[in-house]
Amino acid sequence: DKADAQETVNIGFLAALSGPDAGWGLPGLTGNQMFVDRVNAEGGLDVCGTRYKLNMISFDDEATGSKALQGAKQLVLEHDVKFISAIGGNPADATHPFLTQKEVVYASLISTDIKPDRPYLIAGGDVTPRIDMMRPWYHKQRNPDLKRWAVLSQDDTIGLTSQAWEVGSALADGWDVVYDEHYSLDTVDFAPIVTAVLATNPDVVSLNLSYPDFVIGILEQLHSQGYEGEISANYLDSESILTKVPAEFIEGAVDSFPLFDDPYWGGDSVQKQFFDDWMARFGPGGADDVKRGITGIDWDHVIMLEIWAQGVQMACSFEAAKVVEALQNADEVDTLLGKGHFTGAEMWGVDNMVATPVPINEHRAGVKRVQQVANFEEWFQPRKEQIIEHVRSKGMMFDQR
Amino acid sequence: MLLELKNTSVFYGKVQATHDVSISVPEGQIVTLIGSNGAGKSTTLRMISGLERPQTGDVLYDGESILSLPPEKITGIGIAHVPEGRRVFPQMTVMENLEMGAYLRSESKEMAHNLDLVFSHFPRLKERVSQHAGTMSGGEQQMLAMGRALMSNPKLVLMDEPTLGLSPIMCQEIAGIIKKINNNGRTIVLVEQNARLALALADYGYVLDTGEVVIEGVADKLREDDDIQKTYLGLG
Amino acid sequence: MSKSSFSTHLLVSSLVVIAFFVMAPNLVSAYRLELLTIFLINVILAQSYRLMATTGDWTLCHYILMGVGAYATGILAKMAGLPFYLVMPMACVVTMIVSLLFAIPLSRTLGFAFFIASFALGEFVRHVWLKFHYPFGGARGINGIPKLEIGQGGEWYFIDFWDSRNFYYFTLVFTILTLVILFRIDRSRLGDTWKSIYTDRELSESIGIDVTKSRIMVFCVSGFFAGLAGSLLAYQIGSIDPHNFGMVEMVYLIIWCVVGGVKTFWGPLIGVLSMSIIFELTRPLAEWRPALFGLILILFLVLLPGGLETLPARIRELLHRTGTQRGTG
Amino acid sequence: MGVDTIIQTIANALVLGSVYAMVAVGLAIAFGVMQMANFSHGELFMAGSYVVFVLYTLLGMPFLLAVILAFPIVAMIGLAFERLIFRPTRGNVLAGFMASAGAGFILQVLVGQQWGVGLMRTIQTPFPGGAEVLGASISYQRLLIFPATVIMVTGLWYFLTRVKAGKALRACAQDPEAAVLQGISLNKMTGLAMLLSGGFAGVGGALMAPIIPVTPYMGHTYAVTAFVIVIVGGMASIEGAVIAAFILGFIHTIVATLYDSVTATMVGVLFMAIVLILKPTGLMGRVKV
């Protein structure tokens, strides 16, 4: 039955909403808003018999630690939010002591934020760095003769951490890592960097989780400097890439941000449903036309929001400790990427990462298509010691950072 | 009267530079403004050419007020200003400087004519057409500044201390040229600290002191009046 | 107004203001108290920036200097494990030393070149933070900076400055101290000497003022207080990274000073206060907000170049003038 | 390092130097004439890219036509800056500089609101493929930039030394008051300077649009580099700006190839600091800034 909600519970959205980083924050609002509206339309979130209307409040943290802390304080002290959806990285570092003290569940996009002293931080909706770890393996399977792995990403928190995990995994899967560097966030000209990469004669050039803007610059240069090997990346935005390089150039390129209109999911899948809903509302001619295409960020945030909502329902409570405990103990949770479960202690010191299936895509004639959905845990277990050893040698383990 | 100043007062911020200055310049004459430093001579010239606006009073040229015109328009109606300190364009050649003087005269025939005229007054400029103005000596720069002003074929030439910083011999030469320009039918307002030189050249003179016209008269009379010389010109 | 009645005025109004700030934790909500704390830190920063401006040197690296104080705090407190009463003075001194290193080449330039060169040197430091992961932590920065506390839990004199009320008072003490010191400098012979450099550098030089040394000294003193603000910020957030000390923050600082004015001691205070209020009130504008700040910057620089502090004088002037006025130049 | 890597690096440096030159020359013109220091020069560059985005990507005009149109369109924005910002703050470089920063924010927001703040706008490469030169390969799109810069800078040089209006512009830069006394309108000349400045930035942005991410915030990095170049080159000197652009292009490319781009930026800034210490007027500067 659809009894109307009596009470309202506030949830927060804390990310850059203006300035150069707004591209990382604003899209997150779309998926979250769709979820909130759907739940409210259904009469609110059913928490063991009581229904709560969800109310999302956003705060612009300008991707800056001090502003994020101010935002966390406003969301918690003024609005008493029970959950904060965020991008993570430095803002997570800045807000965490406070949020831990106030016992608020915080969901980061990226798992690298998870630490034992942040008991209420959950992450993993975004497949980083699990996919980055599995790509060397996938390439090796596809073509066992290849040997030389080159990887580069931007010089920031997530780039550094996830590249360490990727390199460890590449080594574990028998690659020679011939290039392992980071470029500055201010880079506008990738010509010299690509020249340096190509000087190492790589078989595969991996962009790790280079931001989409950088991906284009690097690929454009790889193409123009005559690179002919394989390409691998966390996220390839095919549509924009194809404006710069011919489809043949990225034929077979591997990434892991699936398209939700990929036939692989099937016509009545949650993914297709999300895609259609999003297009109807935010796409061209929609009520809230955002004047851009759907991206991974549009559905990245909402995965964690849905997980939190399930946690609340399982715990029959909004208390952070209970919600997180319920999630950790659950056999499985539903996500937009399929069934997931909480794990991660070996990588992050605490089981606060949701391990969803990892979709692996290849480009086929210019279109990204899911090839397989891999099981991370199975892959990780036999390799973990070697990988962790490398990450530790880079100083990137949770207890070293 | 070609030019008439009626009770003009100019302020720099709160400081009053000139008080109720009235001056008449008949066509074809040389009128000189003399007085010590800071008397307001340059200010008066700058006001005529529109670089400063008077707080009160009016400036009539050919009987019409030119107060509302911006300085570049005032050049256009036939008033040329040879500024204090020469102010040639140092990194441009002599030729380019002269071309700038003819900025508003686009007709090439007229320009060629003016150029010939300037070169006839200042043969030295002709030898130096491609020299950068900044590398010329003070006297040569003064000639260039005067030549540049003549390039716009003005009816009225305002000259601000053309002998400033020149050797006595050069002063004589410049004085001769001023006379020649005047004989060519151009009216001249000459500002000078060198009162003797100025009064020797001019038809009529005004003495300025701390922003006010304290005395005026026919140049020869002023030159002979010992009292005036002692009190206002520091001569004698 | 006579001098003495003016100073009683000043005394009374500052007492009222101080009383408000002392009572604030009981008067405002917990979040507002956080805003007040941020405000106090910003006051230190803006006031130290104004000190620079008294010699006519505007910089684009003040936020970087604040960052130096914050990084020094992070490193000394976390890696060296020192208590705050050692960390804070050391952080200020470190910032002062870095300021000195900046000031030596910068003192060879003037005006606009000084402005841009200061930016470039600041960028250099920011890249040092990014490049040298040890000890600066690269893009991630330094997190887990130990809490600020006196004594240990259980001891009678234990004070936990993690508590926002306590931290507020802690910041308040430093803000008042900074204001008192900078006010005294402003009114001192030394302050006059520095202002004289702004008015006429050559003249100052000729009456025996060592202009270069003075400019370097102002830079260092200003850096010292920027370091203090940075140190407070580091303790407040507990985690710092290069992003905290970027160009956008620098532009905000300039907006405060432009809006308030730097001629008088109180200008930057007015600027920080008014802009902080506008900043919080306009949150709902989200993406449009930078445009609003752009507009404010333009309007002030074009219409009220001296900042709010000159507003009363401007109004008086406008009332004084009547329609007969003709434009000059 | 192999020979082909060295040749590739030189080619990279020439391309980068050309881009820098095109952006920096515009700044130098504006600064040379009435000391207009445009903080938002990068936003004019961004506007040039958006002109290509709108005309070429959205409306389907030929790419080169869009690039050519970027000149007048962005020049008009430059002119608006001159009218609304630089003219009222004339005589105070810092005030103009900061106020123009405000204008930059406004442009960023307007563009973001009109064409989306999404991660980027990508523009189809109009000239796919590339050329092999002595073992180095450069895409045609990049190759285009070098001759374009040569043409534009030569054109500017011709304009400033052979055309009356250009000479008048130089006259204003050398002595504004004396220029006015020759009948040259200062307002027209400052307008002209900002038109040219905007036009250069616009064409630079337009040419680069297909090879860099186009976002409302893309201009900042270019503007910062351009300011460093203009200071190294000597503020108002156009030759200085061109020379410094290529020096920095080479420094950045070589260090980024051998080490990394963070170090490259640091070396570039250090280079500027050294130039300022040794020669505060910049490489070709005549005026003390």
Next chain:
Amino acid sequence: MSFFSVENLTKKFGGLVANNNISMDVEKGEIRGVIGPNGAGKTTFFNLVSGFYRPTSGKVTFKGQTISGMATNKIARLGAVRTFQRPALFSDFTVLENVSIAQHLNTNASLLNAIIGHDNHREADSLERAIEIVDFLGMAEDRDTMANNLSHGLQRQLGVAMALATEPELLMLDEPVAGMNSGEKAVMVNMIQKIRDKWGVTVLLVEHDMRTVMNLCEKITVLDFGEKLAEGSPDDIRSNRAVIEAYLGADDSVT
């Protein structure tokens, strides 16, 4: 060794020799004039001895110490202070404040003193001395006038007052009467004489105005084309053929 001496001072700007091998000696308590036609190098000379320029070669000594190449402020600290040809003052301050800023050399203006409040410039004795200087120069009525509201003549006098406030032993005046009417000139001449007589200050005077120079100076040095042309008493100079030719002019209508 003289009180103030210049030996073979040379300054080149690129190819141009603005000062060439100039030497002179000035005794304590003397008023020395330096004259010469425009462009002769007087201002350059002045800038060299006051530390604004660094000489290409040659040396300047003051009280037995070499001061050439020293920064202006250091030279000022030693007691050789210059004034400017233009009116130079701190326009946002009153007359008294201007003088009192100039006194800073003789006060304990340190950062520490500023912070603990021990360097107030209204301290009794320095204030007394500032008032003394202002009154001595006949500006008693204008003590609290803002400097930029003074008349031209008074602005120039204030410049001298500020120089005096540094308690100099050598006062270098650059065209002190430029821009003054004859009344103001007389005041200034009188003032310079009083400064020397009352405080024993040595004066070095660069001036165009012949009458002022002739009235005031015991000895005059004439420069021409960057070189020393002549040196001697006013009467010597007046009758020196070379000086007449180069500067004073044979035809007295243009001098």
